[in-house]
Amino acid sequence: MTTNVKLAVIYYSSTGFSAEIAKEIAAAADKAGAEVRLRKVAELAPEAAIASNEAWAAHAAASADIPVAQPSDVEWADVVIFGTPTRFGNVSSQLKQFIDTLGGLWAAGKLADKVYSGFVTTATAHGGQESTLLALYNSIHHFGGLLVVPGYTDPVKFVDGNPYGTSHVDAQGTNAIDETTRNSAYHQTERAIRIASALKSGR
Secondary structure, three states: OOOOOEEEEEEOOOOOHHHHHHHHHHHHHHHOOOEEEEEEOOOOOOHHHHHOOHHHHHHHHHOOOOOEOOHHHHHHOOEEEEEEEEEOOEEOHHHHHHHHOOHHHHHOOOOOOOEEEEEEEEOOOOOOHHHHHHHHHHHHHHHOOEEOOOOOOOHHHHHHOOOOOEEEEOOOOOOOOOHHHHHHHHHHHHHHHHHHHHHHHOO
């Protein structure tokens, strides 16, 4: 599709579900011809809390080689797709802390005019998918960013039912990422890249 769009996937994941979606998005972007950076945000939870949860500890070990996101990754990108599990209907503190480090770039006008989008995971079907994405998108408005959500622009969105972004219900860790989520992630990524490519081309 394009060879000149740079896309950063920046996410937080405790037990691996958001990480798996992030990897799907990175693979979709690579397939579409974009230059991709896959980045996790820094963990803020204490080691004791991580160690107390087997799945959390296992994912921390398995993702140790994923680079930690830096503000420079956002500055580099034409498209930024943020991902987070919901925390009480809101963005995880880990991702929010990273966003809060972007003040210098914001003040310099370097967050504006980029394409942004987001994805989310929850434990339950009504556990805050929409509210978390809407809360995430508040920051994009302050950036002067260009919010590109999937909407109902493809039949896959009538299957997952979330026009705000890709979302997945993990059912307390028992519900694996499925084709519905993968298809939604692919469509969201392709749409974001296509819009960014058009913007870079001056159309």
